[in-house]
Amino acid sequence: MSSPDLAATDFARLAAAHPDPAFPHFHPRPAQGWINDPNGISHINGRHHVFFQYNPESARHHKIAWGHVSSADLVRWEEHPVALRPQDGGPDEYGCWTGVVTDDGGVPTAAYSGVRGDGGHSQVVISRGSADLVSWAQDGHVAASMPSDPLVTAVRDPFIFRFNGKRYAMQGAGLSSGHAALLLYTVEDLSDWKYQGIWLTSENPVASAHTPAEIWECPQLVRVPAGSSAESPSGDEAASEDAWVMMFSLWLSGDHHEHANGVGHLIGTLAEDPATGLPVFSPETGGKSDLGRDFYAPQIVQLQDGAGAGAPDAPASSSALAALAEPKALLWGWANEGPGRDGRRGRSQDEIDAAGWAGVLTHPRLLSVVDGSLAVAPAPEVDAYRGTxxxxxxxxxxxxxxxxxxxxxxxxxxxxxxxxxxxxxLSLVADGDSSPQVVFSGALAAGEELRVFVDASLVEVYRSGSVATTLRAYPAAGERWVLRLPEGAAADVWQLEQPA
Structure with a gap:
């Protein structure tokens, strides 16, 4: 059982005392157990809440519950007791899988995929929380079941959004044709979702080019600031426009926590269909949302000052981000353990079992669109970890x-x-080793900036004006991290330290 009110200083102390040198110190997670998809990310009553799929009993994906951490500043985190657990005989008895948390008329409410058995269809299950999101009432209420549409063969991962003052939801799906799809719902009453049909599929030529999959998992839809790289860093609100970003985790049959297609996104517009009054998303371009093979199942929270289009049910965003151009969107992703890819040394399942933990969440990432492409940067608050x-x-x-x-x-x-x-x-190098393990290799152009974070076994690389690269690597005894710079490049380096 997680300890309530585990403060940031205790995270640092426990991480430093952890017997596994691969355990991260600056990405808070429980000391033991399996974690995967970030869930229920929200900003309510002045705190950022991050839930995540969690098995506290072992380092394997089984009987998934929701773990929970929160922070007022994205730097100092507290761990709370397990929020949601599989209920015997309930619609989630096999697991409480991916979902969201929203403020429903002042009541924090979770909407997530409940699964009854291995290989079974998921249903949207609703649970209500306390004002501080620490205590949850699970009564097994089902807000949406598997659609009767014979084309739909799989459905999962609800996401709620607002457009033109109305609340909608979508779920990822797979079709009998082998294509991925999104299903659309109207949600006037959060406890009773109305299915409106198949909203978008991977047959769309733009989606086919950028987000190919058999099932679109963990669908997201947010509104982010868009502009040109030529604009001033402070942003010119009159010159910039907003873009709608839709993001998917690209599932293929045979995936088992190893997702070769990774995560992709589409950038487009959202408009109201004059005939039906429903929103219509028109993708214009897209791409990969992360260039690493160890990144999957991200979730985005829309942070918004005011109640314009796209605003969530949650209250206004934190003052720490208030100076940035609206609308703001923060993303967390999941970096899994694994056997290693692209020449990197990984961990076997036996090694993972022995370590007793698996999975890390990334730093919070700020999204924007620059010159028509997705740009991802670490949230400004992460700078607080810079020490000496x-x-x-x-x-x-x-x-x-x-x-x-x-x-x-x-x-x-x-x-x-x-x-x-x-x-x-970026390589792991041992004395006398003529063939170091190359963990990251990337081009650098004049005027570009790379921000490289190393946290034990997690590497995050952020390229200015582009998406990030997320990688896992496990230093062996005697190995050290070495950043090899080409002639004409230089690096400023800081030790990461917990702020006082």
């Missing part, structure tokens, strides 16, 4: 600690120009 600066404008091979941030830029004040084929590498 270890290097300034370092060049060549730069050693990083097991908990570090490096900002790589074009080197200033030196005679060397950045080569057209310049590449930055």
């Amino acid at each position: 600066q270890l290097a300034s404008q370092a060049a060549g091979n730069v050693e990083l600690s097991a908990y570090a941030e490096a900002v790589v830029t074009t080197r200033s004040g030196g005679p060397a120009a950045l080569a057209a084929d310049a590449v930055v590498e």
